[in-house]
Amino acid sequence: MALPVAITTEDKINMLMREGINKNADWSEAAHYDIRKPNFVIIHHTAQNSIQQTIRTFQLDHTKVSAHYVIGKDGRVVQMLNDYLRSWHAGRSKWGNVTDLNSVSLGIELDNNGKEPFPDVQINALLVLLDTLKTKYQIPFTNFLGHADVAPARKNDPSVFFPWKRLAEQGFGVWYDDSNLMSPPTNFNYVDALRIIGYDVSNLNAAIVAFKRKFIITDVSKELTDYDRRVLYNLYRRYF
Incomplete structure (x- = not known):
């Protein structure tokens, strides 16, 4: 009896690509096409x-x-989906003009x-993975984000314990020059600055809290202090 042949992820992608609207049509593959290329990394x-428990959650x-x-x-490190497939991790999200981060x-x-520090061994493994992904897909350093960045009204991950400064020093994300x-000048518009960085300011309080959770850390109130505005201005200038 012949043994069953294992179906690889590449096989699955090829099968998905061949699923057109007309299931009865002949198939003759064109030479020119693209598959999904990731351009952001969202950390949770x-x-x-x-x-x-998490692996099981993703399999139900x-x-x-x-x-x-x-x-x-x-x-x-456990890989659960091929990089070229669209996973369901960001949900309702927005960053700049991108409204479908998934x-x-x-x-x-x-x-x-979400209530504890991240062990060094875990962050070290993350940094190795990020370096691989950044190199493979040429992801801009500004496009390494947290879930709370892209969904500030709904999410707070990866929490105030996450070492964003350490990541930025390795080329993954942005940090300010302390x-x-x-x-900032008297005409500095902090709402525009948050928007230009990428935050969805339709819920301004949520955007401010998300910004402060990431960059200020010790104060996540809805008000921007003088120090907060200086940090924001410093970051804003990096986008020009």
């Missing part, structure tokens, strides 16, 4: 109790959520309940 924390039909990668506290991003979940925090 799982808000669950273990990596095993009714949960309707997934990610490309899950990283455990011990640095174990279609252009890779989702990475870190095993963390040695050059000059006061």
